[in-house]
Amino acid sequence: MSRYKIAVQVVPRRGLLDxxxxxxxxxxxSLGFSNVASVYVGRHMVLEVEAADEGTAREQTNRMCAQLLANPVTEDFEIASVLSA
Amino acid sequence: MSRYKIAVQVVPRRGLLDxxxxxxxxxxxSLGFSNVASVYVGRHMVLEVEAADEGTAREQTNRMCAQLLANPVTEDFEIASVLSA
Structure with missing residues (x-):
């Protein structure tokens, strides 16, 4: 078993109000940054996971996102990086 | 002026309770993912900014983080990517 450090980003689905x-x-x-056209706010999560290999770690992380970390109705998630920890 | 799409990550400072x-x-x-050692939850923000060049866009984003987007006492921020939009 190896330990992987997995970064996940959960963002509001495009087209939905944020x-x-x-x-x-x-x-x-209001602070004077008038050149900001738009802002989207999502969540950035870093998980440390024990897994046999990187594929297993990714597959498990996808299931965690679908079951808990992201709202499947209003949000999209993406695994941004997987690093050996 | 060009438009840049800037991804910013704000994370709880290491060592502080999350x-x-x-x-x-x-x-x-509780859901059965017993191999998860730890989780850190931060914010992922995507800003669309009008700026003369990429350096200006980065410099402005750093100021926005310091003034509003991140808590300087408990959080660290990082510009993850700057793309021409």
Whole structure:
């Protein structure tokens, strides 16, 4: 078994309203950053997982995202990187 | 002026307690993913910024992180990527 450090990004699905991103964009405008066109806010998670190989680690992470880490109705997830830890 | 799509990651500073990550790790264990050693939960943000060049866009994003997007006491931020949009 090896340990893998897996970075996952969960983002609001494109086309759906992202009220948190809208609020951040408005706050940036108030601070004088008027050149910010839009902001999307999602989650960045780093998981440390014990697995036999990288493929198993990725497959397990996909299942974790589908079952718990991402909302399948409103969010998309992506495994950004898998590193041996 | 060009438009840049900038991905920023804000993570809890290492060594500080991350209660949200702990809660997610416990929930994954309850779902049977007993091989998850730890989870860190941060934010992933995508900003669309108008700027003269990539350097200016990066410099502005660093200022936005320091002023609003990250908590300087408990969080670290990193510009993960800058793409021409």
């Amino acid at each position: 009220p948190q991103g809208k609020a951040v964009a408005d706050a940036l405008h | 209660p949200q990550g702990k809660a997610v790790a416990d929930a994954l264990h």
